[in-house]
Amino acid sequence: MSATYDDVLRVSGHAAAPRPAAKALRIEEVAQIAGVSPITVSRALRQPEKLSENTRRKVLAAVAQTGYESNPHARALRSGRSTLVAAFVSNILSQQFGLAIQGLAEEIEADGYELMIGQTSYSYAKEVAMIRSLRSLRPAAVMFTGVIELEENRQALRELGIPIVETWAFPRDPIDMLVGFSNVDAGAMAARHLATRGYRRLAFIGRSGGRGALRLQGFRAEAERNGQTLARVETVEDVRNIADGRAALTRLLAGGNKVDAAFCANDLLATGALIEARARGLAIPSDLAILGFGDNDTAGEIAPGLTTISMDAHELGRRAGALLRDRLGGREPRQPLQNLALHLIVRGST
Known part of the structure; x- marks a missing residue:
């Protein structure tokens, strides 16, 4: 079965174009100021013990004057x-x-x-x-x-x-x-699985943009095909840790409009949601089913075990x-x- 294309958002005019990089100072310019050859500048920076004290001082003074920094990859960059x-x-x-x-x-x-x-x-x-x-x-x-x-x-x-x-x-x-x-297919897979388990009133927890929006798109469309109701969408702007999942589930539960199951668009959110649900005394999955995406190490260890959609990262x-x-x-x-x-x-x- 072929994958569904993700209609990734394309945005124009919302970011300043990158400025051209400042011209890097060349070792030849430092050498000219110091009155020595470029190889002498290189030796002063890398093998100073091979030069006289007077030569080292001249080179270091030129380096200080110009702000020249030796780049360990300069030779590779010059050669392409x-x-x-x-x-x-x-x-x-x-x-x-x-x-x-x-x-x-x-x-x-x-x-x-x-x-x-x-x-x-x-x-x-x-x-x-x-x-x-x-x-x-x-x-x-x-x-x-x-x-x-x-x-x-x-x-x-x-x-x-x-x-x-x-x-x-x-x-x-x-x-x-x-x-x-396909993130759209991932969302659809989540809705289909929940339908086979008899869950009818669904919630989505995930980022409002990017891959989160694509997973929501697939989840919503498949739920409609299955006659399920997407009763709540709880979006987050950034996903940093498990605490973000706990906070998202707290908001979901506080909003009323009871749901049977929640699809979390990544496993940090899903793990946090599962921990928060258990802390509130909810029975998983009879009170609330939780499904994630990613399959991190915690997914199989935290009771009762997190159902998740995975690919081989x-x-x-x-x-x-x-x-x-x-x-x-x-x-x-x-x-x-x-x-x-x-x-x-x-x-x-x-």
Whole structure:
């Protein structure tokens, strides 16, 4: 069965275009000020014991005057052969994102590349700042645990002229390469499972935008097909930890309009919701069924066990790394757009 495309939001005009990076000071300019050769400047910074005291003083004075900073990757950057691969995660605390980065690292490090990790925190502003840094750093390739929504940022990334892999969604129009899955299908899978268990009045807990909105789209549409009622939608702007799930369930319960089951769009929210429900004396799943997405380590350990929708995050990262290895090795990947299967793991919470 083919995956449903995610109609990922595309946004224009909501972020300042990245400014051109400031021109980096060249070692030759420092050498000219100090009245020495460029190799002497390099030795003064890396092997000062090989130079006379007078020469070292002249070079260090020029460095202080210009603010020159030695870049350990400068030779690679000048030659166009950077060994850095940048990976940006939406939330550095997510176990699934960590597994994906591990899979990525296992692939690229085999070819001598070094991994650098940053966090976007689901923020357009951070994406803009990130792209500015990439223009200066000039990594060999970039991978995201997500897809870029801002058109300005998408274009700026294309202009870098390096391999780029987006993940965690299945849009029709990735920037370059993609290893993802359908978030719409994930939401539909959640509603179908709850229907088979007899739950009719449903709630959704998740982010208001991005992947959360796509999972809600699939959940809502499938619930309507099944004759279920989506009685409550509790949105969160950011997902940082389990406490966010506890707070979301507290708001859900305080709002009345009783529901039979709640689909939480990630397992941090679902785990927090399950803990909060138990703290309030609710019987799971007879009083409230809870279903999550992601399958973190806690899901199978916390009683009565969290039912969740899962995909192989480590495999996702490994495939992303393999795509980058192909491109960096001068080979065109046979499958630059890849879809991962989703799996339902049933435990006691539903």
